[in-house]
Amino acid sequence: MCGRFSADVSAEVLLQTFNLSGLPVINPRYNVAPTQQVAVVREGADGGNRLDLLHWGLIPAWAKERTIAYKMINARSETLLEKPSFRQAYKYRRCVVPASGFYEWRHEGKAKLPHYIRIRDGLPMLFAGLWESWKSPEGEVVESFTILTTAANKLLESIHERMPVILHPAECGRWLDRSVTNTSGLATLFQPYPADLLEMWQVSPLVNTVKHHSYELIAPVAI
Template sequence: MCGRYASTKSAADIADEFQAVDATQESTLPVPGADYNVAPTKSVLSVVARHPRDSDGKADPNRTVRSVRVMRWGLVPSWAKDPSIGNRMINARSETADEKPAYRKAVVSRRCLLPAEGWYEWRREGKAKQPYFVTGTDGASLAMAGLWEFWRPKDGGEPLVTAAVLTTAAIGPLTDIHDRMPLLVPSDHWETWLNPDLGPDADELAALLHPSEDDLTSVVDRMELRPVSSKVNNVRNEGPALLERVDLAAPVEEQKTLALDLNG
């Protein structure tokens, strides 16, 4: 998976879709609005499930609350000297995340979902790279499996909450553009994935981290692979036009004109 995706629904809409509480007002990070070109280090919306804590900070083991939170894309391990390491830790391989020092604690108890309309990939076609948008066909958000962490500065400042997207081997037509894809969690497995009490040896967790070919195929069969304008190459470009299909058969000059027109 390349480091770019689209997340355009509001926190309130995400909370409704994922049956969660909107807790974004508690964040010290800026709450993101519609973002058609999400890039590393940006604030992103995530869905987590945690045991609520009382005024003394004691967790209630008998209750679990699912909430929408704001995190920065690019996981910063708790032991990192500074947060810049997160710039290159936007993705984690699902096959080995539980073995890596940066991710293994998060695999056990800090799993999240990162809602998205879809993600971008680039395929070399001749001398250029053609961007594609990979999205579902039913209008529902894709739930990308993620891991999250707290990082606290030594000076006692505000903690930073960060996340990484888990990836798995691509399958079917997606292999034509990249050998990896985000690990997507179907809605009937959200509760299992978010369960903070699910132990590292649980069969249910292993099944989600290492999906079968049939499981992946059932997800990919509901995906659309859409060529889009090269305007998305620049992280400063924004707007719904970035998701619009382009005609690859159109003359090169016509495609360039379309790209220039996307931001009006």
């Protein structure tokens, strides 16, 4: 799964990667957690890409309470068409979640040791996601998203069986295109990201606490 990540992608890179209409105003974040507002890219009604803040943890349109979001931070890419929570969003409401890396935990006895994973050449990680719009009984409209997962690659499988679906920049246009409602061809994007293009190291357990959010969280620790 993907339960924490960092988002330190420059505004210039986002502008160039997604051909945004203007330079976004963003701040680096090193401990992005579920239920927080997170910057995601999606295609607008005019066909152009836009960067919006959405709630991490998808709330289906039919949900009675927003607390369901805690169970919806990730969605298995293999079963999207089988799940009522994700089926319509997969067809009509796809998004990309820009990140600079993500965290995963290795279990050693009772200890959980956090590790940081990023792309070797410093390119942004582009997570495939789905978004939804939900209206509460009180009339509040909440836009939310989930991050898709796939089988872990050779690098990650030693600590977890799943990893986020990471898109290559050239694949984002196809994923975001709202005119593509026949999803049969999109499943080819759900392959594990090549292990040789990623790197991983152990980091401080401070990342376990959401209140910690400094750059030091992604620094390697002595083993």
